Amino acid sequence: MDLNSDMYLNGQYLQNNPTWDVEDSPWKAKVVHELLKRNNVRAKDIVEIGCGAGGILEQLALLEPSVEQLRGYDISPQAIELAKKKETENIRFYQQNFLEGNETGELLLVIDVVEHIADYYGFLEKLKRKGRQFVFHIPLDASCRSLLKPWILKQQRDTVGHLHYFSEEMVLWFLKDTRYEIVDWVYTKPVSDTQPSRSFMRSVKKNLRNISFSLNKPLSVKLWGGYSMMVLAQ
Numbered sequence: 534m535d536l537n538s539d540m541y542l543n544g545q546y547l548q549n550n551p552t553w554d555v556e557d558s559p560w561k562a563k564v565v566h567e568l569l570k571r572n573n574v575r576a577k578d579i580v581e582i583g584c585g586a587g588g589i590l591e592q593l594a595l596l597e598p599s600v601e602q603l604r605g606y607d608i609s610p611q612a613i614e615l616a617k618k619k620e621t622e623n624i625r626f627y628q629q630n631f632l633e634g635n636e637t638g639e640l641l642l643v644i645d646v647v648e649h650i651a652d653y654y655g656f657l658e659k660l661k662r663k664g665r666q667f668v669f670h671i672p673l674d675a676s677c678r679s680l681l682k683p684w685i686l687k688q689q690r691d692t693v694g695h696l697h698y699f700s701e702e703m704v705l706w707f708l709k710d711t712r713y714e715i716v717d718w719v720y721t722k723p724v725s726d727t728q729p730s731r732s733f734m735r736s737v738k739k740n741l742r743n744i745s746f747s748l749n750k751p752l753s754v755k756l757w758g759g760y761s762m763m764v765l766a767q
């Protein structure tokens with residue numbers, strides 16, 4: 534069992550995150566859709582491991598109407614209770630550890646999960662045998678800003694259960710180590726850089742970050758943090 538798995542079972546995660554971040558589902562699903570479309574990936578069966586409240590699969594069903602079956606798995610009873618409300622004829626959710634069963638999938642989604650897994654190398658090696666293609670969304674928490682302000686990482690640990698903090702290079706290394714072939718990937722921006730700001734100072738910071746990102750994406754990611762990678766692999 535993972536070091537922080539209790540928070541997903543006893544309701545602590547739901548208490549810290551009452552919406553289970555379902556408001557981020559539309560843009561995450563859109564990035565997944567665009568990545569698949571760009572690489573001509575067409576799947577009839579999509580499985581999401583750590584599906585949370587099910588918002589991403591709900592959105593993908595709209596963006597990928599040719600998909601015949603979408604299945605979501607999560608160990609949290611609170612998450613699955615929320616997700617069950619989104620079930621349709623072709624979307625189903627299960628309170629189950631996907632890796633412990635006999636189920637497999639054509640395209641596996643692992644969205645904001647790896648950073649929560651204590652033995653993420655073991656997790657990735659088991660996952661590799663369960664699917665043909667994979668989409669990972671992985672936060673790039675290791676940045677100059679987070680190293681100078683370690684309480685940012687502590688907050689991530691306490692509120693959303695991050696156990697690991699990665700840079701772009703680290704993500705590419707551990708996927709290669711576990712024998713994944715990276716097909717394509719893109720950066721994703723923090724929500725604060727895409728939504729209207731609630732104060733003048735936040736607006737200034739957002740504009741500066743966006744200017745920095747437009748000029749040099751890798752450097753901006755390393756300096757400011759808050760970005761993630763969406764990776765298509767096989």
